[in-house]
Amino acid sequence: MKVLVVDDDPTVAEVVVGYLERAGFDTAHAADGPSALDLAAAEWPDLVVLDLMLPGMDGLDVCRRLRERGPIPVVMLTALGDEGDRVLGLEVGADDYVTKPFSPRELVLRVRSVLRRVAGPVAAAVPxxxxxxxxxxxxxxHRVLRGGRELSLTAREFDLLCFFLAAPGRAFTREELMRRVWGWEFGDQSTVTVHVRRLREKIEDDPAAPRLLVTVWGVGYRLEVEPGCR
Known part of the structure; x- marks a missing residue:
C-alpha cells in the first residue's frame, strides 16, 4: 500500500519514510502542501501522514483539499499538548493524530490501524x-444514503455509524467507543466527541438538537430506537 508522507523537516521525513518502508509500505515524500497535492493527483495514495505545520499551505488546508478530491485516510502529526490543533485536524477529516515528539514504531502501528479500519473491521461484523x-x-x-441522497463520510465516521446502527437503543461510553471502534485501549476521548459531532452534521436535520444520535448524560451516546421519541 502507498503512503504519502508530508513533512518539511527532512530529518523527521527520513525517519518516518524509513520506518514505513521497513514495515512494507511503498512511500512518497512531499515537503510542502502544493507538492503533496501534485503527488496525490499523480498517484492517489492509500493513506497520508500529514504534518500540521507546513510552510505556505498548512496541513489543515492540505487535508481539506485532499478531501475535496476524494475519500482518503489521513494521520496528522501535531505539536505535543496542542489540543486545539488536534481537534481542528479531526474536524477537517483526519482519521487519527500522533503528537510530536513521537515513536516511529507507534506511528507505523497507527497507520496500520487506520488502514485496517478502512478495510472495514467494524463493518465486517454487521449485516x-x-x-x-x-x-x-x-x-x-461503503455507501451511505440519507433520504436517497449519498453522504460523504470519512472511514472513521463510517465505522462509527455502522457500530451504532448495529446496536440501536444501547448507550455506549466514549471509552467503550474508543476501544471498540478505534481499537484504542487509551487515548484522548475528545476524538470520539469530534467524530460524533461530525456524524450528526451529516445525518441529523438539526445537529444542535439531535433526534437520531443522542447524548446520554453521564454515560455517552445512543442511537434512538424510535427517532424523534424522547
Whole structure:
C-alpha cells in the first residue's frame, strides 16, 4: 500500500519514510502542501501522514483539499499538548493524530490501524445493509444514503455509524467507543466527541438538537430506537 508522507523537516521525513518502508509500505515524500497535492493527483495514495505545520499551505488546508478530491485516510502529526490543533485536524477529516515528539514504531502501528479500519473491521461484523429512519448503509459498497441522497463520510465516521446502527437503543461510553471502534485501549476521548459531532452534521436535520444520535448524560451516546421519541 502507498503512503504519502508530508513533512518539511527532512530529518523527521527520513525517519518516518524509513520506518514505513521497513514495515512494507511503498512511500512518497512531499515537503510542502502544493507538492503533496501534485503527488496525490499523480498517484492517489492509500493513506497520508500529514504534518500540521507546513510552510505556505498548512496541513489543515492540505487535508481539506485532499478531501475535496476524494475519500482518503489521513494521520496528522501535531505539536505535543496542542489540543486545539488536534481537534481542528479531526474536524477537517483526519482519521487519527500522533503528537510530536513521537515513536516511529507507534506511528507505523497507527497507520496500520487506520488502514485496517478502512478495510472495514467494524463493518465486517454487521449485516451487509443497515437501515435506520431515513439512513441506509450499504456496508460492502461503503455507501451511505440519507433520504436517497449519498453522504460523504470519512472511514472513521463510517465505522462509527455502522457500530451504532448495529446496536440501536444501547448507550455506549466514549471509552467503550474508543476501544471498540478505534481499537484504542487509551487515548484522548475528545476524538470520539469530534467524530460524533461530525456524524450528526451529516445525518441529523438539526445537529444542535439531535433526534437520531443522542447524548446520554453521564454515560455517552445512543442511537434512538424510535427517532424523534424522547
Amino acid at each position: 451487509s445493509v443497515l437501515r435506520h429512519a431515513d439512513v441506509e448503509v450499504d456496508v460492502r459498497a
